[in-house]
Amino acid sequence: MNGEWKMYIQLALDRMDINQAIQITQQVEEYIDWIEVGTSLIKEFGIKSIEAIKRAFPSKMIVADTKTMDNAVYECNLCFEAGADVMTVMGVAPLMTVEACLKEASIRGKKVMIDLLNTNESVRQQLLQYKEAIFCIHVSKDEQEFAQQHKNFNFAHFHRPTGCNLAVAGGISAATMKQIQPLHPSIVIIGSAITRAEHPERAARELRQLVRNRGIDDASN
Amino acid sequence: MNGEWKMYIQLALDRMDINQAIQITQQVEEYIDWIEVGTSLIKEFGIKSIEAIKRAFPSKMIVADTKTMDNAVYECNLCFEAGADVMTVMGVAPLMTVEACLKEASIRGKKVMIDLLNTNESVRQQLLQYKEAIFCIHVSKDEQEFAQQHKNFNFAHFHRPTGCNLAVAGGISAATMKQIQPLHPSIVIIGSAITRAEHPERAARELRQLVRNRGIDDASN
Numbered sequence: 001m002n003g004e005w006k007m008y009i010q011l012a013l014d015r016m017d018i019n020q021a022i023q024i025t026q027q028v029e030e031y032i033d034w035i036e037v038g039t040s041l042i043k044e045f046g047i048k049s050i051e052a053i054k055r056a057f058p059s060k061m062i063v064a065d066t067k068t069m070d071n072a073v074y075e076c077n078l079c080f081e082a083g084a085d086v087m088t089v090m091g092v093a094p095l096m097t098v099e100a101c102l103k104e105a106s107i108r109g110k111k112v113m114i115d116l117l118n119t120n121e122s123v124r125q126q127l128l129q130y131k132e133a134i135f136c137i138h139v140s141k142d143e144q145e146f147a148q149q150h151k152n153f154n155f156a157h158f159h160r161p162t163g164c165n166l167a168v169a170g171g172i173s174a175a176t177m178k179q180i181q182p183l184h185p186s187i188v189i190i191g192s193a194i195t196r197a198e199h200p201e202r203a204a205r206e207l208r209q210l211v212r213n214r215g216i217d218d219a220s221n
Numbered sequence: 222m223n224g225e226w227k228m229y230i231q232l233a234l235d236r237m238d239i240n241q242a243i244q245i246t247q248q249v250e251e252y253i254d255w256i257e258v259g260t261s262l263i264k265e266f267g268i269k270s271i272e273a274i275k276r277a278f279p280s281k282m283i284v285a286d287t288k289t290m291d292n293a294v295y296e297c298n299l300c301f302e303a304g305a306d307v308m309t310v311m312g313v314a315p316l317m318t319v320e321a322c323l324k325e326a327s328i329r330g331k332k333v334m335i336d337l338l339n340t341n342e343s344v345r346q347q348l349l350q351y352k353e354a355i356f357c358i359h360v361s362k363d364e365q366e367f368a369q370q371h372k373n374f375n376f377a378h379f380h381r382p383t384g385c386n387l388a389v390a391g392g393i394s395a396a397t398m399k400q401i402q403p404l405h406p407s408i409v410i411i412g413s414a415i416t417r418a419e420h421p422e423r424a425a426r427e428l429r430q431l432v433r434n435r436g437i438d439d440a441s442n
Binding site for chain 2: 069096
C-alpha cells in the first residue's frame with residue numbers, strides 16, 4: 001500500500017551553466033516531471049536562466065528556486081514573468097514575506113513552495129496554515145557536505161505534516177530513497193543523482209521506475 | 222559624545238538595472254563608502270552585476286548581498302571571484318552555512334556580513350561567537366512595506382550586541398536616522414533615500430554631512 005501514492009520527480013539543476021542545464025535535461029526529459037532552476041543558476045546567470053529553461057521545455061512545470069527572504073512581490077514578478085510556474089520562499093523568512101509570495105502567486109495562478117530549511121517546530125506549525133502552498137522538507141547541501149554524520153543523514157527526524165502537499169530534497173538517490181517513504185511526498189527533488197551520474201539518462205530511468213512502477217517502499221529489494 | 226563614533230555609508234543598489242546602478246553611484250560616489258550590489262540585481266542579472274560594479278568602482282568596498290542560505294562555498298566563490306569584498310549570509314541559515322562562509326572569506330582575506338533578519342535572541346547569541354563577522358540589524362523591505370505600522374517602524378526593539386561590528390539597514394533616511402543612534406552602528410546602509418531621491422547627489426551629500434560632521438544624534442536639530 002505504501003507504494004501506491006502518486007509521486008513526481010523534480011529535477012534540480014545546480015552548479016552548471018545554462019547550456020549544460022538544458023543539455024542534461026534533454027537527456028532525461030521523459031523520466032522527470034518538474035524542472036527546478038537552482039538557486040546557483042539564478043544567482044550566477046540571473047533571471048535569463050529561467051527564461052531559457054522554460055523556452056527549452058515549455059510543457060514542463062518550472063520551479064524557480066529563488067529562496068526568497070525579502071522583496072517578495074518583486075522577486076515573484078521577476079520569476080513568474082520569466083516563465084516560472086512555482087517559486088520558492090524560505091520558511092525562516094518573515095511571515096509577511098511568505099504571505100506576499102502566496103498572494104502574488106494566487107493572483108497569477110502560480111504556486112509557492114515553502115522551503116522548511118532550518119525552521120523549528122513552532123514556525124512549521126504557523127506555516128501549515130497556508131494550505132495552498134507546497135512544503136519542502138529540505139536537508140541542505142551544506143548540511144549534507146559539512147555535517148559530521150553526512151554519510152548517515154536521513155529524513156527520519158522529520159514528521160510528515162498532515163493535510164499538505166509535500167516535497168522532499170537533499171541528496172536523494174536510488175540508494176537513499178527508501179528513507180523518504182514514511183513522509184509520503186508528492187514531489188521528490190533529485191539533483192546530482194541524475195545530473196552528476198555517469199549516465200544521466202540511465203539514472204533518471206531507474207529513478208522513474210523506482211518511483212512509478214514499484215513504489216519506493218520496494219527500493220531496497 | 223554620541224556623535225563621535227565613526228560611521229560608514231553603504232549605498233544599497235536595488236530594483237534597477239546595472240547601468241542605472243552605475244550611473245546613480247557615479248553621482249554620489251564621493252559621499253558614500255561601501256557599495257552594495259543588492260539581492261535584486263544579483264537575482265535579476267546574475268554575478269555579472271557584481272563584476273560590472275567592481276569594474277566601475279575599483280577603489281570602493283563592494284558588498285554582494287547574496288543572502289546565502291545554502292551552498293556557501295560555491296556562492297562565496299562566485300561573488301568573491303567577481304570582485305566582492307564582502308558577502309552576506311542569513312543568520313537564519315544553518316550554522317554550518319554561516320561557518321562555511323566565514324572560513325571561505327577568511328582564506329581569501331574577505332569579509333562576511335551576517336544578516337540578522339528574523340533571527341530570535343537565542344540564534345543571535347549563537348551567532349555573536351563569530352567575532353570576525355559584521356552583523357546587520359535589518360528591517361526588511363517587506364516588513365517596511367507590509368507591516369501595519371510601517372510608518373512607525375523603528376530600530377528601538379533591537380538591542381545592540383556588544384563587542385561586534387554592526388551595520389543597520391531598513392528604509393533609513395535623514396528623517397529616521399536618529400532612530401539608529403542607540404545602536405552605534407559602524408555602517409549605515411542606505412538605499413532608496415539616495416537612489417529614489419529627486420536629487421540623489423544632494424540627498425547623499427546631506428546624509429554624509431549628517432553622518433560625518435554632526436553626528437546622527439543631532440539629526441533632528
